[in-house]
Amino acid sequence: CFAQVQLPLNVPLYQDSLNKVITSTKADSVKAEACFLLCDSWYRQDTVKAKEYLTKGKLLAAGNAYLNSIYFYFLANLSYVNSIPTAEYYYMQGDSALQNFNTPRANAYKAKNWHNYGVMQQLKDDNKKFADILLNKSIPYAQLSGDSVYLGKCFFDLGLTFKNMG
Numbered sequence: 001c002f003a004q005v006q007l008p009l010n011v012p013l014y015q016d017s018l019n020k021v022i023t024s025t026k027a028d029s030v031k032a033e034a035c036f037l038l039c040d041s042w043y044r045q046d047t048v049k050a051k052e053y054l055t056k057g058k059l060l061a062a063g064n065a066y067l068n069s070i071y072f073y074f075l076a077n078l079s080y081v082n083s084i085p086t087a088e089y090y091y092m093q094g095d096s097a098l099q100n101f102n103t104p105r106a107n108a109y110k111a112k113n114w115h116n117y118g119v120m121q122q123l124k125d126d127n128k129k130f131a132d133i134l135l136n137k138s139i140p141y142a143q144l145s146g147d148s149v150y151l152g153k154c155f156f157d158l159g160l161t162f163k164n165m166g
Contacts, residue, residue, distance in 0.1 A: 015041055032060035032067050036074045043078045050078055069097035070109050076116065084120050091117040104145045111141035111150060115157070127165045134158045 018041075021034040035057030043050035054074055061067035072094030080087035094113040098106050118133035134154055142151040 011041060028060040028062075029064055029067060032057045032064070033070075035060060036067075036070065039074050040077055043081060047078065047081055054078060065097075066101055066106065069094065069101065069106070072097060073109050073113050073116075076113070080116075080120075084123060088117055088120045091120070102144075104147075107141045108145035108147050108150060111138045111145055111147075111154065114138045114141065115154060122161070127161050131158060131161045131165070134161065 015038060018034045018038050022031045022038075025031055025034075035053045039050045039053040039057065042053065054071075057067075057074070058071055061071060072090045076087045076090035076094060079090055091113045095110055095117075098110050098113070114133055114137035118130040118138065121133065122130040134157060138154045139151065139158070142154050145151075
């Protein structure tokens with residue numbers, strides 16, 4: 001149950017829309033976030049393309065502390081493909097960097113960082129630690145974010161985790 005961005009049904013159209021944002025928007029911050037989202041939409045199919053978008057987003061995010069903080073979430077997702085310990089490290093770097101921000105969007109990324117870090121623990125057969133992370137980190141941050149869909153996902157994952165624990 002690795003956490004993923006909830007992609008729309010028509011992924012190519014979603015990716016095309018994000019590419020249009022990159023080419024038609026003047027604000028580097030908007031372009032950077034679009035690149036990060038494109039990275040997340042590609043890392044399961046094409047890690048080279050995902051890395052290109054992540055790198056481009058990082059360059060566009062230069063000087064923006066918030067975007068440089070959420071960068072770690074996307075870097076961790078991309079790193080998960082090759083190295084769970086590296087992904088764990090970047091999820092925690094992301095959480096640490098986001099502590100300076102107390103906005104709904106920052107709290108959403110804190111929830112996602114912790115959730116995915118918890119999934120890494122579950123992959124190591126530590127369902128108890130994953131449940132603890134969901135209860136004490138992901139769910140509280142998801143509540144602060146106001147994202148009821150992600151909050152529901154966290155509760156769903158908590159239920160599955162309790163079921164797996166017997």
